[in-house]
Each structure stands twice: as C-alpha cells, then as structure tokens.
Amino acid sequence: MSEFAFRPNTLYYGDCLDVMKNWPDASVDLIYLDPPFKSDAKYNILFGKDTEGKARDPMAQFTAFQDTWYWTNDANESVEKIKGAVGHPAHKAICGLAEMLPETGMLAYLVYMADRTAQMRRLLKDTGSIYLHCDPSASHYLKTIMDCVFGAKNFRNEIVWRKYAGRKSNAKVKYPTQHDCIFFYAKDAAAHFAPQYLPMTDLEISKKYTNVDEDGRRYRLAWGRNYQTKGEQRKIYLDDQPGRMIGTLWVEDGLQLNTSSSERLGYPTQKPLALLERIIQASSNKGEVVLDPFCGCGTTAHAAYNLKRKFLGIDISPFAITRVCKDRLKNAAGMEVRGLPTDLQSAHAMWKDNPFKFERWAVTTLPGFVPNDIQTGDGGIDGRGMMLHKPEGEKGYVVAQVKGGSFTPDQLRALLSQLRGKKVSMGVFVTLEKVKPTPTMLKVQTDAGSLTQGTHKYNRIQFWSIAEYFEKVRSPLPPMRDPGTGGGMQETIPTE
Ligand SMILES: C[S@@+](CC[C@H](N)C(=O)[O-])C[C@H]1O[C@@H](n2cnc3c(N)ncnc32)[C@H](O)[C@@H]1O
Numbered sequence: 001m002s003e004f005a006f007r008p009n010t011l012y013y014g015d016c017l018d019v020m021k022n023w024p025d026a027s028v029d030l031i032y033l034d035p036p037f038k039s040d041a042k043y044n045i046l047f048g049k050d051t052e053g054k055a056r057d058p059m060a061q062f063t064a065f066q067d068t069w070y071w072t073n074d075a076n077e078s079v080e081k082i083k084g085a086v087g088h089p090a091h092k093a094i095c096g097l098a099e100m101l102p103e104t105g106m107l108a109y110l111v112y113m114a115d116r117t118a119q120m121r122r123l124l125k126d127t128g129s130i131y132l133h134c135d136p137s138a139s140h141y142l143k144t145i146m147d148c149v150f151g152a153k154n155f156r157n158e159i160v161w162r163k164y165a166g167r168k169s170n171a172k173v174k175y176p177t178q179h180d181c182i183f184f185y186a187k188d189a190a191a192h193f194a195p196q197y198l199p200m201t202d203l204e205i206s207k208k209y210t211n212v213d214e215d216g217r218r219y220r221l222a223w224g225r226n227y228q229t230k231g232e233q234r235k236i237y238l239d240d241q242p243g244r245m246i247g248t249l250w251v252e253d254g255l256q257l258n259t260s261s262s263e264r265l266g267y268p269t270q271k272p273l274a275l276l277e278r279i280i281q282a283s284s285n286k287g288e289v290v291l292d293p294f295c296g297c298g299t300t301a302h303a304a305y306n307l308k309r310k311f312l313g314i315d316i317s318p319f320a321i322t323r324v325c326k327d328r329l330k331n332a333a334g335m336e337v338r339g340l341p342t343d344l345q346s347a348h349a350m351w352k353d354n355p356f357k358f359e360r361w362a363v364t365t366l367p368g369f370v371p372n373d374i375q376t377g378d379g380g381i382d383g384r385g386m387m388l389h390k391p392e393g394e395k396g397y398v399v400a401q402v403k404g405g406s407f408t409p410d411q412l413r414a415l416l417s418q419l420r421g422k423k424v425s426m427g428v429f430v431t432l433e434k435v436k437p438t439p440t441m442l443k444v445q446t447d448a449g450s451l452t453q454g455t456h457k458y459n460r461i462q463f464w465s466i467a468e469y470f471e472k473v474r475s476p477l478p479p480m481r482d483p484g485t486g487g488g489m490q491e492t493i494p495t496e
Contacts, residue, residue, distance in 0.1 A: 016116060025123070273299060385477075388480055407429075
C-alpha cells in the first residue's frame, strides 16, 4: 500500500498535490484550506520566546514556512501544461491569467493553486463543500480560479473573518488590514449546509422582543406572508428561536487567537478552533471526512476530531507534522502519521527518492530540532535547536549536518568551524547508518572539546544516526528546548 494511500484519521508529511493524487474520486465531504497567501513573507518561530522575548539574532528564529514566490522553469511548465490541457478544470482561468499577468511570482503562485484546487474538486463528493481561506494579497485572482474550477454557480459566500481582536498599525498610507477572506463553494446544489446561530444579546432581545404574554414568554409581532389580504400579525416567541443567524461577517470577539490564548502552540498563522468548528458544523455531518491539505499545526483536524468527524491533514513541513499535529492529536484513536520513514529501509528509500525531503525530516529526529530555511546554504547546516540550559557565556545553539550517503572528514571539519564561530555550542553529524568514527573523525571531535551540564559531560561534536533513532537509542544531546513553546522537551520516539 502506498504511504499516501487514503486513510481517514491520518496526518501526511508531503506536498498535498503528491498526496491527494493517490486518493479516490469523491472521497471527502468537506475541505478547508489555508494555504500560503502569496504574502511575500517568511513565517518564523522564535526559540525560547516565552522566557526571552523577541529574537535578537537570526539564529534565534527559524522559518516554519516561506510564502515568497518566483517565476521558475517549473512554474512555466505548469502554466504551459494547463494551457494545453483543455480538460483541466482551471484551463480557462490560467489561459486568461497568463495573458494578463507578467511571468512573475504571482503567476507561479496561481498555477500552483490551480493544480491543487483541481485535485480538491476531484476528491470532493457531490454533497461536499470547500472553504478557501486567503487574504487580499491574491484573493481576487484566487476567486477567478475557484469560479473556473468549481463553477461560478457553486459559489456560496465570501466570508470576512476579523483576524485581530485589536491591532495598532504602522500603516501610514492605507487602512490597516484587519480581515482575511474565506471563499465558500459547494461542489453541487446538493451540498449539505446547516445555518449557524449565535445567542442574541440582551440589547437585541430587549429591542426586538418587546412583548410578554400571560405565561411570561417574550415575543415579537410579525406580519404573516399574505398580510396584505389577511391583515393579521403572528407572535414569534423568543424561546422558539435558535438565536441570531450567522451571516458573512465573522467579526465577533472570541473568534480570534489572542496573543495570550491558551490554544496557542507557537505555530505561525495558527487559526482558532472556534473558526474551524463553525465551518465544520455548518458544512458536514458527524462521521464525515474533513480534509485540510495545508494543515499547519492541525487546527482543522483537531476541530474535526472534537466534533466527531474523521480528519485528513497534510503538510509539507516535517516540524508541523511530527512535532505539533502529532502531539495535538495523540488522543485520537487510530490516528496515524504517513509519509515519514518508519524504519531504516524506508529512510534509505526517502533519501534516494528525495534527499532534500529526507534531510528536513532527519533533523527532526533530534529533540528540539527544526530544519533550516529552504534555499539557504548556511555553511552546510541542515537544522538547529537550542539547549534548555545555556553554557556560561554562550548562546546555547546546537546545529546539525545531515549526510545521507558517504561523507568526508572535511565536512566534519566544516561543522567544527561553526563551533569556532562561538555562536554554536554543539554540532551533530547525522548519518543514515551508524558510523564507526575513524581516527581523523575522533581527532576533530577531540579538537572541538566538551561541555558539562549537571553531572554529564558532552562532546561538542556528536555523531547521531537514523539507525540509532529506529533502535530507540537516546540522542546524544543535553536537555533541549521545544522550538514552538520554548519549554523543555521530551525525546522523540519513532512511530511503530
Ligand atoms: C497558513 S499555514 C496553515 C495554518 C493552519 N491553518 C493552522 O491553523 O495551523 C500554511 C501551511 O501550508 C503548508 N504548506 C505549504 N505548501 C504546502 C504544500 N505544497 N503541501 C502541503 N502543505 C504545504 C506550510 O508548511 C504551512 O504549515
């Protein structure tokens, strides 16, 4: 069975396009997607921010994901492919947009979204719905794509979600942006929808329901349908009403994540559970399947689980899947994580198939480690973490270099030079198979020296292998910080 086979209650590490391609037609009831918005920003997490405030140097933060787009050969190929494929659901939109827009990051982003939303259409049942969360950076173009892929007649609403409870802005030449847009489309006319309600406020009640009957029930008077002929009014009782129907302005307090919210997991762009619970309740039934193809820290999966729906979450970040979502959903019975190596053999296979994906995953086998930014060389460093207790006068960073295949002593010396730069306290050389250090390697290790924490002495250069990870050997590191919360963290244990 493919690692990406369709299996509800599963989190997948991978590009959602690669994962969704494996799934059968009409298998999902509801899709919520909160993809990169083409904001041209990097979304960072700060190590240890709970105790230390803002990041002071670039080493103190890592990029959870990037939202910058460039015109590349791949983008060009995708545009040409869709332009030539008259049956592609986004064919007309991409032909038009390619005519109108220059070959820049915007067009690259839109063709990326066109390919992925086309897959989502295939997966959605006729009774299903899709909610696309975006912001004004590209919402106008995204709606064109959605109209083309899902049909303009299936457009149901544009929802305005107020994302900040209150925000000071330094915008000098424009109004500060306070909202995101959520486009809601049905797959077809048969799509399930249950209107949602909020309790009425005391003010609304006292203004609207001004009468009280002999039983003490509050009511208001309303004209019947054919009031012109009958001239009668009927009583609408307050206690018969489900509340105030929710419209397209989702602005009320409690629907945002405040900085101090206990829900916060330290993942940038995390959405509140209340937002997702509203969408899931309106557009799905218990037991149905809810997909989030860009699941981040797993808010949709968590809300679906709370509401007794089945979930599917996909993310391209191993940090999001292995550290945050997996932990958040650990109580979901039968929950599985796919797309990650489960033994040494599958780790070898991942390295051969996609060395970059392998490196990003391999660093997360070390407690508290996160992969480095996608396009940076960073002197061969593939990931980093931060010690819970910094050595005196040091910053406490630990860096990792991953080698899937053979390596040379020079590469190990490069790691040593990172330590000499004084910013880094320890370096870990990560290999697939366990290495037996040669005399040259041992010399480099000795030259790097050691440090003491409590009663333990740690070599500043350590060797760590994926083989040891699967043998459940303890990592060779001192206590490390959780990169999301800044607190201490547990060892990673491989999934059986
Ligand atoms: C805006 S965040 C989603 C946040 C999420 N709604 C939450 O509440 O945590 C977008 C996510 O999409 C992921 N991502 C970017 N490109 C992806 C792709 N091609 N396939 C799957 N995930 C992707 C990023 O790693 C990031 O976690």
